[in-house]
Amino acid sequence: MPDYAIQTPPVVGLPIAGSDALFPVRRVYCIGRNYAAHAIEMGHDPDREPPFFFQKNPNNLDPSGTFPYPPHSSDVHHEVEVAVMLKSGGTDIAIGDAESHIFGYALSLDMTRRDLQGAQKKMGRPWEIGKAFERSAPVGPIHPVTETGLLNAGAISLTVNGEIRQEGDMNQMIWKVPEMISYLSEYFELAAGDVILSGTPAGVGPVEKGDTMEISAEGLGSFTVAVV
Numbered sequence: 001m002p003d004y005a006i007q008t009p010p011v012v013g014l015p016i017a018g019s020d021a022l023f024p025v026r027r028v029y030c031i032g033r034n035y036a037a038h039a040i041e042m043g044h045d046p047d048r049e050p051p052f053f054f055q056k057n058p059n060n061l062d063p064s065g066t067f068p069y070p071p072h073s074s075d076v077h078h079e080v081e082v083a084v085m086l087k088s089g090g091t092d093i094a095i096g097d098a099e100s101h102i103f104g105y106a107l108s109l110d111m112t113r114r115d116l117q118g119a120q121k122k123m124g125r126p127w128e129i130g131k132a133f134e135r136s137a138p139v140g141p142i143h144p145v146t147e148t149g150l151l152n153a154g155a156i157s158l159t160v161n162g163e164i165r166q167e168g169d170m171n172q173m174i175w176k177v178p179e180m181i182s183y184l185s186e187y188f189e190l191a192a193g194d195v196i197l198s199g200t201p202a203g204v205g206p207v208e209k210g211d212t213m214e215i216s217a218e219g220l221g222s223f224t225v226a227v228v
């Protein structure tokens with residue numbers, strides 16, 4: 001056992017449906033503009049330009065079901081996404097081999113301080129201040145792929161206070177999950193514990209304190225998150 005000079009940070013462990021074991025998180029990658037209708041609503045051409053990614057921090061993932069409204073923003077948006085959890089990784093993974101690295105899937109939210117992200121975009125600066133803030137990625141229980149099978153199609157949706165806001169189908173992803181894994185593995189070494197947020201369908205919009213978000217996807221049930 002090495003002797004650490006300060007208290008060691010805790011491993012982030014996410015709940016797994018039907019298990020007492022936790023999924024330990026290593027890295028979090030998020031893809032941008034991966035559903036055509038969302039790319040259009042954000043003012044971009046949905047043509048298949050190369051994918052792009054940003055990162056959140058492992059401890060931004062929060063399974064508690066509450067989302068504290070963050071400081072320094074008055075325009076915090078919901079983005080419902082399917083999170084893909086990896087059980088193994090590597091570099092230069094072929095598209096055909098990519099799905100063998102999947103441990104499971106979970107419902108998640110890529111909560112975004114849109115006003116801060118917009119200001120960073122205008123200045124050509126990184127997005128972290130808009131994306132990678134505390135508890136910015138609420139996440140539901142992980143469903144192992146051994147239970148769900150591979151998820152490449154199926155409805156995905158979000159309601160706020162019971163009103164439908166986002167609706168799409170996983171088959172509308174511009175870059176499919178195996179393509180994302182393969183692409184990322186050309187630029188980074190992927191490994192067990194990595195999480196990929198696979199993009200959001202159209203209909204993103206603001207939430208307020210007191211709102212209740214319910215996110216759902218076929219095969220993953222639903223998960224409720226209270227804005228506090």
Ligand code: MN
Pocket residue numbers: 030031032079081110199200
């Ligand atoms: Mn997103």
